[in-house]
Amino acid sequence: MQKLLVKGKKVLSGVVQISGSKNATLPILAASILGDKKIEIKNIPLVKDVITMTNLLKYMGSNININFKKRKILIHNQKKKLKTIAPYNFVKTMRAGVLVLGSLLARFGKAKVSLPGGCAIGTRPVNLHLFGLKKLGANIKIKNGYISAEAKNGLVGSKINFPSISVGATENVIIAASLAKGVSLLKNCACEPEIKNLTNFLIKMGVKITWVGKREIKIIGSEKLRTVSHNIMFDRIEAGTFIIAGALIGHNLKITNIEPKVIGRELRILKKMGVKLKTKKNEIQVFESKNIRSISIKTEPYPGFPTDLQAQIMVLMTKAKGISKIKENIFENRFMHVSELNRMGAKIKILGNLSYVYGPQNLNGAEVMATDLRASVSLVLAGLIAKNKTHINRIYHLDRGYEGLEKKLRKCKAHISRIYN
Numbered sequence: 160m161q162k163l164l165v166k167g168k169k170v171l172s173g174v175v176q177i178s179g180s181k182n183a184t185l186p187i188l189a190a191s192i193l194g195d196k197k198i199e200i201k202n203i204p205l206v207k208d209v210i211t212m213t214n215l216l217k218y219m220g221s222n223i224n225i226n227f228k229k230r231k232i233l234i235h236n237q238k239k240k241l242k243t244i245a246p247y248n249f250v251k252t253m254r255a256g257v258l259v260l261g262s263l264l265a266r267f268g269k270a271k272v273s274l275p276g277g278c279a280i281g282t283r284p285v286n287l288h289l290f291g292l293k294k295l296g297a298n299i300k301i302k303n304g305y306i307s308a309e310a311k312n313g314l315v316g317s318k319i320n321f322p323s324i325s326v327g328a329t330e331n332v333i334i335a336a337s338l339a340k341g342v343s344l345l346k347n348c349a350c351e352p353e354i355k356n357l358t359n360f361l362i363k364m365g366v367k368i369t370w371v372g373k374r375e376i377k378i379i380g381s382e383k384l385r386t387v388s389h390n391i392m393f394d395r396i397e398a399g400t401f402i403i404a405g406a407l408i409g410h411n412l413k414i415t416n417i418e419p420k421v422i423g424r425e426l427r428i429l430k431k432m433g434v435k436l437k438t439k440k441n442e443i444q445v446f447e448s449k450n451i452r453s454i455s456i457k458t459e460p461y462p463g464f465p466t467d468l469q470a471q472i473m474v475l476m477t478k479a480k481g482i483s484k485i486k487e488n489i490f491e492n493r494f495m496h497v498s499e500l501n502r503m504g505a506k507i508k509i510l511g512n513l514s515y516v517y518g519p520q521n522l523n524g525a526e527v528m529a530t531d532l533r534a535s536v537s538l539v540l541a542g543l544i545a546k547n548k549t550h551i552n553r554i555y556h557l558d559r560g561y562e563g564l565e566k567k568l569r570k571c572k573a574h575i576s577r578i579y580n
C-alpha cells in the first residue's frame with residue numbers, strides 16, 4: 160500500500176497549472192457512445208477515474224485511445240455494435256460508470272449496468288437517474304445487483320421534473336434525451352459548470368440543446384450526430400484546493416489555467432475569511448494570508464459552495480479566529496475527515512450535518528487515514544501546515560481524482576513524497 164509523507168511548515172510558492180476536470184470528462188466519455196463519427200476530447204486529466212472509464216468503454220468494444228502526452232482522447236466507433244453491459248468491477252470503483260446507462264439505452268435500446276452501491280460519503284442511490292429514464296420510455300428492472308433497462312422502439316422525448324437536484328441524474332437524462340425522438344423538457348436540473356461542458360459537447364455533436372432557465376433544459380433529440388473536437392473545462396475543485404493551500408501556507412502562489420468567474424462563490428467566501436487574492440482573466444494569485452476570520456457556510460448545488468471543497472475549507476477554518484460552522488447539505492456522511500483532523504490537533508465537533516470548527520489551532524503531524532477523495536486532500540493540506548511529519552494512508556482515493564498532486568506541490572517547494580511499501 161502506498162502512503163504520502165508530508166513534512167509540514169514549508170512555504171509554498173511558484174505556479175500551479177490546473178488540470179482538466181474529472182467530473183466533466185466522465186459524462187462526456189459516457190456520451191461518446193452516442194455517435195459513430197470521430198470524437199476528440201482535449202485537456203483530459205490523467206487520473207484513475209478517467210482511465211477506469213476508458214477501460215469500461217474499451218470493455219464494451221469502443222475504439223478509444225488515450226494520448227497521454229497530449230492529454231487527449233480519440234474515439235471512433237464507426238457503425239460499431241457495442242456490448243451493452245457495464246459490469247460491477249468497473250462501476251464499484253467509479254460511480255460515474257452508471258452514466259453509460261443513458262447512452263447505451265439511447266443508442267442501442269438496451270443496457271445492463273451494475274448498481275453502484277453506497278460509498279464512504281453516503282448511500283448514493285440512483286433513483287433519480289431511473290426516474291428520468293423511465294419518463295423517456297425505458298422499462299427498468301433491478302435484479303442481482305444490476306439495472307436492466309430496455310426501450311425496444313427507442314426513447315421518446317418527455318417532460319421531466321426532477322424531484323430533487325442531482326448532478327449525475329441530470330447528466331444521464333441529458334445524454335439519453337439527446338437521441339430520443341422529439342422534444343424533452345428537463346426541470347429542476349443541476350446546473351454545475353461540468354454539465355454545461357457536457358451540453359456544449361452535445362451541441363457541437365449536433366443535438367439541439369437550450370438552457371431555457373437556470374435549471375431548465377430543452378432538448379430536441381437528434382438522429383445523426385457529427386464529428387466533434389471538444390475541450391474539457393478546468394477542474395474547479397482542484398483549483399479551489401490549491402487556492403486554499405496558498406491561503407494556508409503560500410507566499411505568492413499563482414494558480415493558472417482557470418476561469419475565476421466559474422468559482423465566484425468560493426472566491427467571495429475565501430475573501431470574506433481574509434484570504435488575499437488577485438484575480439486575472441485566467442489565473443489567481445494567492446498572497447500570504449495571516450489573519451483568517453471564522454465563517455459559516457453551507458454546501459449546496461452549484462452555484463452554491465461545493466460539497467467537494469468542504470473538507471479543504473475546513474482545514475482553513477482551523478486557522479481562523481473564532482468558531483466556524485459548516486452545514487453539509489449534499490451527502491449525509493461527509494465529515495469522515497473530522498476525526499483524522501482532530502487527531503492532528505484540530506478542535507472540530509459534529510452535530511448531525513453541522514460541524515463546528517474552533518480556531519485557531521496549531522496542527523501536529525500524525526499517521527492518518529484517507530477515507531474518500533476530497534477527505535484525502537484535506538489531510539494533505541493539514542499535513543502542509545502541521546508541525547513535523549504526517550503520513551497519509553489509503554491514498555488510492557487521491558489518485559482517482561487529482562492529477563500528479565505531489566508533483567504539483569513539490570514544484571511549489573512542498574516537502575511531500577510517496578512511500579511504496
Ligand code: UD1
Nearest residue numbers: 182255283284285286287288324325326327328467489490
Ligand atoms: C457528482 C460529483 C461529485 C459531487 C456531487 C455533488 C461526478 C462524477 N461526481 O456526484 O464529485 O460530490 O456531484 O456535487 O460528477 N441522489 C439521490 N438519488 C439519485 C441521485 C442522487 O437521492 O438518483 C442524492 C445523493 O445521494 C446526494 C444528492 O442527491 O445526496 C446529490 O448527489 P448527485 O448530485 O447525484 O451526485 P453525483 O452525481 O453522484
